[in-house]
Amino acid sequence: MNGARLLFSKPWIWSFAATIAVWIVTVLFTGGASSLGLSQAALTFAAFSVIVGLGQMFVITLGPGNIDLSVPATMTLSGTLALKLMDVEDGMIVVGLLVSILLGFGIGIGNYVLIKLLRIPPIIATLSMSFIIQSTAIWTNRGLRIKPPEILAIFTTSNLFGVPNIAIVALILSVIAWVLLEKTIYGRWISAIGQSTFAARMTGIPVDGTRLVTYILCAVLASICGYLLASFSGGAALNMGSEYLLTSIAVVVIGGTAVAGGNSNIPGIWGASLFMFLVVSMLNTYGFGAGFRLILTGLIIIAVILIAGGRQANR
Amino acid sequence: MRISTGTIRLVIPAASLALLLAAVFYMQPRAMSYTGLNLLFNLAVPIALATVAQMLIMAVNDLDLSMGAFVSFCACVTATFLQASPAIGVLIFLGAIAAYAVIGVVIHVRELPSIVVTLGMSFVWGGLAVLMLPSPGGEAPGWARWLMTSRPPFVPMAIVASIVIALVTHFVIMRSSVGVLIRGVGGNVRSVERAGWSVIRIRAGTYALAGFFAVLSGIALVGLTTSADANIALRYTLLSIAGVILGGGEFVGGKVSPIGAVIGALTLTLAGSFLSFMRIPPDWQIGAQGAILIVVLGLRLLLNRLEKREKSR
Numbered sequence: 001m002n003g004a005r006l007l008f009s010k011p012w013i014w015s016f017a018a019t020i021a022v023w024i025v026t027v028l029f030t031g032g033a034s035s036l037g038l039s040q041a042a043l044t045f046a047a048f049s050v051i052v053g054l055g056q057m058f059v060i061t062l063g064p065g066n067i068d069l070s071v072p073a074t075m076t077l078s079g080t081l082a083l084k085l086m087d088v089e090d091g092m093i094v095v096g097l098l099v100s101i102l103l104g105f106g107i108g109i110g111n112y113v114l115i116k117l118l119r120i121p122p123i124i125a126t127l128s129m130s131f132i133i134q135s136t137a138i139w140t141n142r143g144l145r146i147k148p149p150e151i152l153a154i155f156t157t158s159n160l161f162g163v164p165n166i167a168i169v170a171l172i173l174s175v176i177a178w179v180l181l182e183k184t185i186y187g188r189w190i191s192a193i194g195q196s197t198f199a200a201r202m203t204g205i206p207v208d209g210t211r212l213v214t215y216i217l218c219a220v221l222a223s224i225c226g227y228l229l230a231s232f233s234g235g236a237a238l239n240m241g242s243e244y245l246l247t248s249i250a251v252v253v254i255g256g257t258a259v260a261g262g263n264s265n266i267p268g269i270w271g272a273s274l275f276m277f278l279v280v281s282m283l284n285t286y287g288f289g290a291g292f293r294l295i296l297t298g299l300i301i302i303a304v305i306l307i308a309g310g311r312q313a314n315r
Numbered sequence: 316m317r318i319s320t321g322t323i324r325l326v327i328p329a330a331s332l333a334l335l336l337a338a339v340f341y342m343q344p345r346a347m348s349y350t351g352l353n354l355l356f357n358l359a360v361p362i363a364l365a366t367v368a369q370m371l372i373m374a375v376n377d378l379d380l381s382m383g384a385f386v387s388f389c390a391c392v393t394a395t396f397l398q399a400s401p402a403i404g405v406l407i408f409l410g411a412i413a414a415y416a417v418i419g420v421v422i423h424v425r426e427l428p429s430i431v432v433t434l435g436m437s438f439v440w441g442g443l444a445v446l447m448l449p450s451p452g453g454e455a456p457g458w459a460r461w462l463m464t465s466r467p468p469f470v471p472m473a474i475v476a477s478i479v480i481a482l483v484t485h486f487v488i489m490r491s492s493v494g495v496l497i498r499g500v501g502g503n504v505r506s507v508e509r510a511g512w513s514v515i516r517i518r519a520g521t522y523a524l525a526g527f528f529a530v531l532s533g534i535a536l537v538g539l540t541t542s543a544d545a546n547i548a549l550r551y552t553l554l555s556i557a558g559v560i561l562g563g564g565e566f567v568g569g570k571v572s573p574i575g576a577v578i579g580a581l582t583l584t585l586a587g588s589f590l591s592f593m594r595i596p597p598d599w600q601i602g603a604q605g606a607i608l609i610v611v612l613g614l615r616l617l618l619n620r621l622e623k624r625e626k627s628r
Binding site: 064065067069114118119120121123124127128129130131132133134135136138139246249250253254289290291292293294295296297298299301302305306 | 380421425427428430431432434435436437438439440441442443444445446449553556557560565566567598599600601602603604605606608609612613616
């Protein structure tokens with residue numbers, strides 16, 4: 001009883017419970033034939049949401065109003081630029097990755113410079129920034145579709161002991177993020193800033209430095225995700241990041257991270273990412289049209305939030 | 316002479332709009348005419364209405380990420396049901412406004428983050444819009460078309476409509492007791508509660524009012540474009556938030572300005588026209604829009620600083 005209560009007090013349990021329910025319903029419909037394929041696909045696509053979700057989570061933890069809307073544009077530019085630079089040569093894989101990370105660094109700094117120097121709310125600052133990044137991506141891309149280097153393409157699309165490589169990468173990044181969040185002073189600082197920026201400043205926490213690092217971290221994770229996604233899908237496309245704007249926010253919040261900031265949750269991001277993918281594939285399996293699929297996706301998201309948010313009402 | 320803080324809040328957005336307009340006139344003197352102004356501000360009316368709707372939600376410290384999807388949904392209803400059988404169309408709109416009130420209640424009662432609930436609703440509205448109009452089409456009701464394309468003497472329709480919207484909302488939000496309550500919920504929920512008001516009712520009313528303005532936005536949009544599709548207004552979500560901020564509104568604290576919001580919407584519309592006059596290559600159009608946003612906000616900061624220096628003197 002005690003164990004169960006402990007388990008149910010974890011905010012991330014709801015997203016996993018929902019995920020398992022949806023998985024079972026989908027597999028039941030197909031008679032169990034697709035369970036392995038479905039699980040692998042879910043892990044792969046969830047991994048991309050997890051990577052961008054981690055970055056968004058750090059930003060959201062900083063407190064009300066902190067959201068990075070430049071994530072999709074950053075993904076697109078990073079994927080486009082990296083593939084162009086690597087130019088199908090295997091030797092350039094590492095260089096491409098480094099350039100992606102560097103690009104994320106630059107964008108993160110740019111975002112924070114706007115927020116700090118112009119005192120613009122982060123939503124507007126990152127939105128303006130994303131317009132500029134998007135234009136740069138259009139200008140670099142020019143409608144060309146360059147293939148990823150052979151080895152990279154194989155790496156991103158294959159499995160290790162049945163687990164997709166992308167999911168392993170996302171897992172490693174999640175563990176690093178968890179350590180960063182729970183075991184380092186930086187993690188304590190961002191939580192403190194999210195709970196009360198004023199109090200954090202009074203206790204001598206370097207608020208500006210911490211926020212700068214957080215925006216850089218988010219942009220770098222988005223860049224890495226763009227690099228991997230472009231390699232996985234066999235080329236960069238100008239709209240490849242667009243669906244990740246809502247996804248990155250949704251997985252963080254469904255996963256149990258407080259939108260008001262100061263309280264974050266990494267396992268929940270995994271649960272929510274798997275859930276978001278499985279809902280769409282379940283509705284596909286049942287053969288719903290595009291309209292019904294959208295409506296049901298929305299209603300299911302709201303239902304999960306209602307159930308998960310119920311605990312707060314009993315406070 | 317004493318100037319209220321509300322007026323100061325308006326000076327900056329108005330100055331940025333004037334500056335941008337001056338730049339457009341300098342580059343294209345022919346825009347300084349009835350037809351020119353009409354073309355420049357043509358699409359401003361639906362954006363201004365959506366911005367006012369977003370402003371209402373932001374006045375109670377929430378954020379509506381479903382605005383674009385909802386306006387698209389309303390546009391689809393206008394182009395199909397409202398055109399073919401007005402009674403059903405009006406009923407659908409009443410239902411949608413009621414749905415907005417319910418969302419407000421749910422967010423308040425369960426203490427849910429508005430961002431997530433509206434994010435979920437954006438899927439629902441988008442899905443309903445796709446069901447109604449799987450492919451672009453429909454037809455604008457005659458009266459909406461007539462209203463949006465009418466040519467009043469001296470001043471183009473777009474500007475007349477913007478002024479009317481600004482004045483009406485200014486009266487409702489800044490001068491009426493309902494407006495004070497709405498902003499009060501944003502400023503200090505507890506004090507409104509202690510004063511004996513039902514916050515849940517205020518929030519439901521605010522959301523319903525926002526839904527009403529968004530419905531008007533959808534109708535105005537179809538009046539201009541004559542047909543609709545399910546994705547017609549998706550960019551309004553971000554445009555409306557940017558418009559409120561440009562107009563001097565803030566995310567928290569119930570600090571909003573209806574006139575400012577309309578000016579912000581006009582500025583954003585003008586920025587688009589400005590870019591086409593500049594002959595910026597298409598690749599950089601979106602980026603230049605971002606740059607203009609940054610410049611205008613930088614200007615706001617500069618003026619804020621000047622104002623502070625004046626005060627401290």
